Every structure is written in C-alpha cells, then in structure tokens.
Amino acid sequence: MEYRIIKSPSHGTLEILARRKGSGSAVKLEDIDAIGLVQGRLIEMVCAADVAEKTVGVTVEDIRGSCPQHMIMLAIFGDTVSVETALKEIQRREKEGNVEW
Amino acid sequence: MEYRIIKSPSHGTLEILARRKGSGSAVKLEDIDAIGLVQGRLIEMVCAADVAEKTVGVTVEDIRGSCPQHMIMLAIFGDTVSVETALKEIQRREKEGNVEW
Amino acid sequence: MEYRIIKSPSHGTLEILARRKGSGSAVKLEDIDAIGLVQGRLIEMVCAADVAEKTVGVTVEDIRGSCPQHMIMLAIFGDTVSVETALKEIQRREKEGNVEW
Amino acid sequence: MEYRIIKSPSHGTLEILARRKGSGSAVKLEDIDAIGLVQGRLIEMVCAADVAEKTVGVTVEDIRGSCPQHMIMLAIFGDTVSVETALKEIQRREKEGNVEW
Amino acid sequence: MEYRIIKSPSHGTLEILARRKGSGSAVKLEDIDAIGLVQGRLIEMVCAADVAEKTVGVTVEDIRGSCPQHMIMLAIFGDTVSVETALKEIQRREKEGNVEW
Amino acid sequence: MEYRIIKSPSHGTLEILARRKGSGSAVKLEDIDAIGLVQGRLIEMVCAADVAEKTVGVTVEDIRGSCPQHMIMLAIFGDTVSVETALKEIQRREKEGNVEW
Numbered sequence: 001m002e003y004r005i006i007k008s009p010s011h012g013t014l015e016i017l018a019r020r021k022g023s024g025s026a027v028k029l030e031d032i033d034a035i036g037l038v039q040g041r042l043i044e045m046v047c048a049a050d051v052a053e054k055t056v057g058v059t060v061e062d063i064r065g066s067c068p069q070h071m072i073m074l075a076i077f078g079d080t081v082s083v084e085t086a087l088k089e090i091q092r093r094e095k096e097g098n099v100e101w
Numbered sequence: 102m103e104y105r106i107i108k109s110p111s112h113g114t115l116e117i118l119a120r121r122k123g124s125g126s127a128v129k130l131e132d133i134d135a136i137g138l139v140q141g142r143l144i145e146m147v148c149a150a151d152v153a154e155k156t157v158g159v160t161v162e163d164i165r166g167s168c169p170q171h172m173i174m175l176a177i178f179g180d181t182v183s184v185e186t187a188l189k190e191i192q193r194r195e196k197e198g199n200v201e202w
Numbered sequence: 203m204e205y206r207i208i209k210s211p212s213h214g215t216l217e218i219l220a221r222r223k224g225s226g227s228a229v230k231l232e233d234i235d236a237i238g239l240v241q242g243r244l245i246e247m248v249c250a251a252d253v254a255e256k257t258v259g260v261t262v263e264d265i266r267g268s269c270p271q272h273m274i275m276l277a278i279f280g281d282t283v284s285v286e287t288a289l290k291e292i293q294r295r296e297k298e299g300n301v302e303w
Numbered sequence: 304m305e306y307r308i309i310k311s312p313s314h315g316t317l318e319i320l321a322r323r324k325g326s327g328s329a330v331k332l333e334d335i336d337a338i339g340l341v342q343g344r345l346i347e348m349v350c351a352a353d354v355a356e357k358t359v360g361v362t363v364e365d366i367r368g369s370c371p372q373h374m375i376m377l378a379i380f381g382d383t384v385s386v387e388t389a390l391k392e393i394q395r396r397e398k399e400g401n402v403e404w
Numbered sequence: 405m406e407y408r409i410i411k412s413p414s415h416g417t418l419e420i421l422a423r424r425k426g427s428g429s430a431v432k433l434e435d436i437d438a439i440g441l442v443q444g445r446l447i448e449m450v451c452a453a454d455v456a457e458k459t460v461g462v463t464v465e466d467i468r469g470s471c472p473q474h475m476i477m478l479a480i481f482g483d484t485v486s487v488e489t490a491l492k493e494i495q496r497r498e499k500e501g502n503v504e505w
Numbered sequence: 506m507e508y509r510i511i512k513s514p515s516h517g518t519l520e521i522l523a524r525r526k527g528s529g530s531a532v533k534l535e536d537i538d539a540i541g542l543v544q545g546r547l548i549e550m551v552c553a554a555d556v557a558e559k560t561v562g563v564t565v566e567d568i569r570g571s572c573p574q575h576m577i578m579l580a581i582f583g584d585t586v587s588v589e590t591a592l593k594e595i596q597r598r599e600k601e602g603n604v605e606w
Contacts, residue, residue: 225319248376252315
C-alpha cells in the first residue's frame with residue numbers, strides 16, 4: 001500500500017477526485033481541509049476503507065481509475081488531524097496483519 | 102489467493118461492496134455481522150464461490166474492480182462464525198487441489 | 203492453461219457464470235450436473251472451445267471478467283462424464299500441439 | 304506472435320468469434336472451412352491483417368478480448384489452403400522484419 | 405514519474421488531448437503556448453495535479469488512456485514559463501517526498 | 506517505441522484502423538499510399554503525434570485498442586515519402602530526448 005496526504009487541496013484536485021468517486025453522494029468540496037490517499041489492491045482497500053470509516057471526522061470514497069485494474073485508490077476527506085489519524089490507523093492495522101480467524 | 106475478514110463492518114464499507122457487486126439482488130446491509138474477502142484469479146474465484154455457497158448461513162457476491170467487466174474478488178456476508186467457516190473451507194479445498202477427474 | 207471441475211454446482215455459482223457469459227442463449231441452470239472451467243489466453247480458448255464443442259453432451263460458454271484482458275475463461279456445462287471427457291480432450295490436444303500446416 | 308488453425312470449426316466456435324469481431328459485416332458462418340488465428344500486440348496485428356487481406360480467398364476479422372476497446376487477435380476465415388497460405392505469409396513477413404524505410 | 409514538454413503544440417495534438425480529458429470544461433485551444441505532460445501512477449498524478457493547480461498561469465487536465473475509466477496522464481496547459489515552473493515544482497516535491505504526517 | 510510501415514494498405518486494414526481511431530474526422534480511405542504505425546506509452550505518443558503533425562503531407566490519428574492500457578498506437582496516413590519522413594523525425598527526436606526545460 002502507498003500513502004499520500006494533500007493539505008489545503010486545490011479546487012481542481014477536488015474536482016478530479018469528485019469525477020472519479022464511486023458513490024453518488026456529494027462531499028461538500030468547500031469544507032475539505034486535507035485529503036489522504038491510499039492506493040493498493042482491492043482486498044486491501046476494502047479493509048482500509050473500513051478502518052478509515054471507523055475514524056471520527058472523515059469521509060471515505062473509493063476512486064476509479066487505477067491501472068492496473070486490480071488496484072484501486074481510496075480518498076479520505078476531512079480536517080488534517082482526522083485524516084492523519086485515519087492514515088496512521090490503516091498503517092498500524094496493515095503491519096499487525098488483519099487475518100485472525 | 103488472499104483472504105481477509107472484516108468484523109462489524111462500517112456502513113460505508115458495505116456500500117463500497119454493494120456498488121461493486123455483480124448481482125442485482127439486495128443483501129440487507131443492516132444484518133451483516135462479518136465480511137469475508139477472497140481475491141484471486143477468475144477460475145479460482147468461481148471455485149471458491151461454489152465452496153462458500155455450500156456453507157450454511159452466508160451470502161456470496163462477486164465484486165467488480167475498476168472495469169465493470171472484471172470480477173476479481175468475492176465478498177462473503179454472514180455471521181462471524183459462518184464467514185470464518187466458509188473461508189477455512191475455501192483454504193482447505195485450495196490446499197487439497199481441486200482437479201480430480 | 204488451467205483447469206477446474208465443479209461437481210453439483212450451487213445455484214449461486216451458476217448465476218455468477220450466467221451473468222458473465224458471452225452468448226445470449228440461456229443454458230437451463232437446473233439441469234447442470236458439472237461445470238468444467240478452463241482459463242488461458244484468447245487464442246488457446248478459441249481452440250479449446252472448438253474441441254469442447256465437438257464433445258457430445260456439453261454446452262460451451264465463454265465467460266467475461268478475466269484480468270489481464272488477454273485471458274478469458276470457458277465454462278463447459280453438462281453431465282460429469284461428458285465434462286470430464288471434454289476437459290481431457292482439451293488437455294490431450296494441448297500436449298500434442300495444434301499447429302500443423 | 305502466436306498461430307493456430309482450426310479445421311471444420313464447430314458452430315459454437317464461429318459464434319464466439321462472431322460475437323467478438325470488430326466489423327459489422329457478416330461473414331457467412333456456414334461457408335467456413337478453416338479458421339486461422341493470430342494473437343500478438345496491436346501493431347503486429349495491423350501488419351498481419353494487411354498481409355492476410357492481400358491473400359486470395361480469405362476474410363480477415365479483428366477479434367476483441369474482454370474489454371470492447373481491445374483488439375488482440377485476428378481471425379482469418381476461408382478454405383483450408385487459403386488460410387494456411389495467409390498464415391505462412393504472415394510468418395514469413397514477421398521473420399524478414401517489416402521496417403524498411 | 406515521467407515528464408515531457410511540447411512547445412507550440414500542433415492543433416491535432418491539442419485535439420488528441422481534448423478528446424481524452426476528464427473534465428467537461430473547455431480549454432481554449434488557440435491560446436496554448438506549451439503543454440507539460442506527466443505520466444505516473446494514479447496516486448502520484450493526484451498529488452502532481454494539486455502541485456500544478458497551485459502554480460500561477462496554468463490549467464491542469466487529467467487525461468484518459470484506452471479505457472475511459474483510467475486516468476494515467478496529466479496535461480498542464482499554459483505559457484512556456486508557467487508550464488516549466490509547474491513541472492519543476494512537481495519534480496521538486498516528488499524528490500522531497502510527500503508524506504509528512 | 507516500436508515502428509512499422511505498411512505500403513499500399515489493403516481496404517480491410519484501413520477499415521480496422523478507421524473503426525478504432527479517436528477522432529470523428531474522416532480520412533479519405535481511397536487516397537492512402539502508406540501507413541506509419543508507432544506504438545508506445547501515452548506520454549511518448551502525444552509527443553510523437555506532435556512531431557508527426559508538424560511534418561508536411563500526413564494525417565495523424567490515435568488508435569484505440571492497445572493492451573496493456575497505458576499503451577496506445579498512432580497511425581500516420583500519407584504518401585510513402587511523407588510517412589517515412591514523419592517516422593524518421595519521431596525516431597530522431599526520441600534519441601535526442603525531449604525534455605529541455
């Protein structure tokens with residue numbers, strides 16, 4: 001998995017992500033303080049999405065348009081501290097491993 | 102093949118999977134206790150789907166990737182014990198090998 | 203090429219394949235005793251489809267959804283003995299080689 | 304590039320190819336004696352199509368893979384001798400190299 | 405990541421990019437002095453787009469590849485000095501690394 | 506990058522290219538003396554298209570259908586001498602390198 005953070009994203013960057021998000025729900029573009037990006041294989045991304053969703057204060061979207069096709073990207077929108085918390089938690093969980101049955 | 106399990110999945114995670122599932126049938130999102138994820142090649146996924154379908158108490162969905170025509174992951178919905186049983190059975194069958202004619 | 207056989211396939215497995223088959227013609231799902239699966243490159247699959255089609259008692263479908271895109275999958279529907287005969291014949295022809303001009 | 308020839312192709316094999324061909328023009332399925340198949344990269348396929356088109360007695364079709372926008376295989380329809388002539392000429396031209404400016 | 409710059413782009417080149425851009429907004433083709441091109445993985449492209457957007461005097465577009473759902477290249481339109489400034493800034497940020505939480 | 510030239514292209518070859526070209530504009534198929542083909546990554550192709558467009562006497566089209574998806578192909582239509590001039594110029598510019606800011 002790969003991680004990036006964009007602070008004070010430009011309007012154009014938010015629009016590129018908005019055009020490619022999977023859900024129809026509208027994230028209010030003007031309220032975004034930071035974007036966390038996570039790219040990896042589909043199975044990892046679904047787990048990462050779940051970890052991020054359980055973090056307070058962020059909105060999670062899956063973004064279309066990765067190449068090769070078994071890779072996808074998550075965008076995590078929110079205030080800088082919340083986005084950083086979500087990214088750290090995804091990294092922590094990835095290191096621990098997820099399979100436990 | 103790769104395996105993950107998500108316990109008490111968030112609403113957003115269920116929605117990401119719902120948007121990408123192949124079938125039109127609606128899994129009731131509020132009843133999901135756990136999700137098993139299995140990623141691999143198409144021929145492996147079809148065999149794994151059959152093994153999972155024969156497990157009591159789970160619902161199996163094929164999940165698309167970036168291209169609508171690709172099926173690259175299985176999601177197995179159900180209570181935690183049933184999902185774990187299905188994942189274990191898929192792993193056991195994979196080790197044994199499947200070809201027997 | 204890779205081969206699998208599913209005996210007494212579940213209803214859900216048949217539906218995953220039915221959703222992804224290339225032809226519009228309806229295979230009667232309730233009559234299926236076994237499914238043979240063959241995955242490989244497009245050129246191999248067309249030859250394998252021809253071998254399978256010439257076997258008595260099976261129906262052959264090309265299945266969409268492989269990744270990478272130059273790979274496709276065939277599903278061979280029929281009674282167990284016929285499906286096994288078709289798969290063995292495909293393997294035999296593959297070993298012999300096909301080019302003979 | 305890879306080459307195969309199918310003699311007396313089954314009806315189902317012709318239908319798989321018919322469903323995936325690029326052109327709208329109808330090859331009469333009942334008249335086909337043999338099919339030559341050529342798989343390779345796009346730039347090679349376009350050159351091979353031109354060589355085949357200049358062979359007497361064959362019809363050339365470009366065949367799509369899983370994604371509708373991909374052309375990954377040529378099918379050359381005709382009587383056995385003409386199809387073999389076209390395949391041999393494609394191989395001869397490939398060995399000689401094509402670039403000559 | 406890979407970088408190119410096209411000075412005084414031809415009309416046909418601008419049209420190829422216009423046909424493949426993600427946004428609906430029209431860049432005035434006649435006003436373009438130079439085009440900067442940046443190709444890389446999706447997560448890198450989104451960060452590069454944000455860096456370019458924060459440069460004065462350029463317009464940033466995401467460019468699709470063969471599949472409509474893929475974004476694989478950025479085109480940065482503007483006067484030569486501004487495009488060069490944007491490309492240099494993207495390179496500088498890439499070397500520094502972007503992750504800082 | 507890879508290069509090919511087809512002299513006196515057949516009608517069928519021109520039609521395969523015509524079906525896959527990106528622009529809606531009609532190249533008059535009957536007037537084509539030679540076709541130059543160039544295959545490579547998207548960023549290289551956009552630069553090559555610009556070089557070709559600046560050559561007198563040729564028409565440049567981007568052709569869909571390459572696999573893998575980050576590869577595309579250009580077709581350069583014209584009289585043999587002009588097409589050869591365009592291909593040589595693309596090769597010369599590729600050797601020199603393009604980045605100069």
